[in-house]
Amino acid sequence: MSLITSLSRYACICGAVLMALTGVMLTYEVVARYFFIRPTIWAAELSQLCLIWGCLLAMAHLLTLRRHITVNAVTGLLPPGAQKVCAGIALVVVIVFSAIVTIYGFDIFWTSFERGRTTGSILNLPIWISEASVPVGFALLGAQGAVELFRLKGSDTASLGATHE
Numbered sequence: 001m002s003l004i005t006s007l008s009r010y011a012c013i014c015g016a017v018l019m020a021l022t023g024v025m026l027t028y029e030v031v032a033r034y035f036f037i038r039p040t041i042w043a044a045e046l047s048q049l050c051l052i053w054g055c056l057l058a059m060a061h062l063l064t065l066r067r068h069i070t071v072n073a074v075t076g077l078l079p080p081g082a083q084k085v086c087a088g089i090a091l092v093v094v095i096v097f098s099a100i101v102t103i104y105g106f107d108i109f110w111t112s113f114e115r116g117r118t119t120g121s122i123l124n125l126p127i128w129i130s131e132a133s134v135p136v137g138f139a140l141l142g143a144q145g146a147v148e149l150f151r152l153k154g155s156d157t158a159s160l161g162a163t164h165e
Helices: 003-034 043-064 080-115 133-152
Strands: none
Touching: 003 043, 003 133, 043 133, 080 133
């Protein structure tokens, strides 16, 4: 297992923990609000933050597991060699798109960090905390895409997604 794949796996585990924390916080908020008439000032914003980071941290490992949504109605009819070429093209698109989003996402994050932008909510958290998830998640996705492109040549798998037809 490559270093990038290991990093993707650990990022996905962190993402899963953040998703679980999202559920806990929202459950707490519902109970506090509707049963005790004591809404929190933190649960909604922190759960959104966990949700954003959780989703973006999991992307790369889900590519390894072939769990991204794919539409293979046409490519599924192609011979395995042609399917592998299509998968390679798709991985190149993922890598290029991830690089673009990483570059622009980092610029947005850095501008917010330098200017001290905040969420404007009651907690008034620095907005860069959530914006940093974009370059981090997409950089990892792009790197994992490169690993998967390299692995594709020696693989018997010709699809990038789980087939559920």
